[in-house]
Amino acid sequence: MKHYATDRLTLRQPDLADVTRLFAIYGDPETNRFNPAGPHADASVSMQVLNRWREHWENHGFGVWAIEEKAKPGIVIGFGGLGWAEEEGWGWIVNLGYRFSPAVWGKGYATEMGQGAIDFATERLAVEALYGLVRPQHEKSLRVLRKLGFGEVGTLEDTPGEPASLVLERPLR
Numbered sequence: 520m521k522h523y524a525t526d527r528l529t530l531r532q533p534d535l536a537d538v539t540r541l542f543a544i545y546g547d548p549e550t551n552r553f554n555p556a557g558p559h560a561d562a563s564v565s566m567q568v569l570n571r572w573r574e575h576w577e578n579h580g581f582g583v584w585a586i587e588e589k590a591k592p593g594i595v596i597g598f599g600g601l602g603w604a605e606e607e608g609w610g611w612i613v614n615l616g617y618r619f620s621p622a623v624w625g626k627g628y629a630t631e632m633g634q635g636a637i638d639f640a641t642e643r644l645a646v647e648a649l650y651g652l653v654r655p656q657h658e659k660s661l662r663v664l665r666k667l668g669f670g671e672v673g674t675l676e677d678t679p680g681e682p683a684s685l686v687l688e689r690p691l692r
């Protein structure tokens with residue numbers, strides 16, 4: 520399913536030309552305040568990430584979307600969606616992730632994309648639940664997940680020397 524839509528957003532499979540917007544958004548310190556890995560250092564890092572996402576799309580038929588406003592087609596405002604990940608103690612799980620340009624924060628887009636991902640997974644994926652991994656101090660992201668019906672089910676020691684990340688689960692059935 521290469522395209523998916525919500526009320527205000529177009530969600531589509533990323534292509535190679537998206538690397539420019541990917542670096543603009545993922546290379547911005549403001550969008551990485553709670554990300555222990557920090558912003559992308561240069562566009563080659565963004566290209567590696569994009570290639571990983573595209574490989575995931577090829578292997579599984581879904582993945583991280585490039586997100587555009589229907590009202591302003593052709594301008595990517597963020598990236599987000601679903602991906603398989605193997606997490607210690609949790610096995611293989613499908614995670615919901617997202618990162619938007621600060622220019623569009625506060626419009627409810629993360630929640631709208633997340634609901635689209637839940638609807639997509641309910642219709643098309645043979646999994647019982649989706650997961651979200653969040654740094655414990657990242658109130659904004661926790662709020663998005665809680666609005667979407669995710670609840671805390673445990674922790675994950677993924678950042679040495681720092682408090683564990685929270686693991687949230689959204690049952691689908």
Ligand SMILES: CC(C)(COP(=O)(O)OP(=O)(O)OC[C@H]1O[C@@H](n2cnc3c(N)ncnc32)[C@H](O)[C@@H]1OP(=O)(O)O)[C@@H](O)C(=O)NCCC(=O)NCCS
Nearest residue numbers: 550617618619624625626627628629630631653659660663
């Ligand atoms: C965290 C992040 C995704 C939140 O994005 P967002 O789009 O602003 O989040 P939301 O969808 O919750 O929208 C925020 C507010 O928009 C408001 N809003 C405005 N118009 C709205 C509308 N038409 N519909 C719904 N909500 C609307 C909501 O009230 C909501 O605030 P509230 O929860 O206090 O009610 C964003 O800050 C981001 O990309 N950060 C950097 C990357 C990052 O940290 N990712 C997560 C890593 S775990």
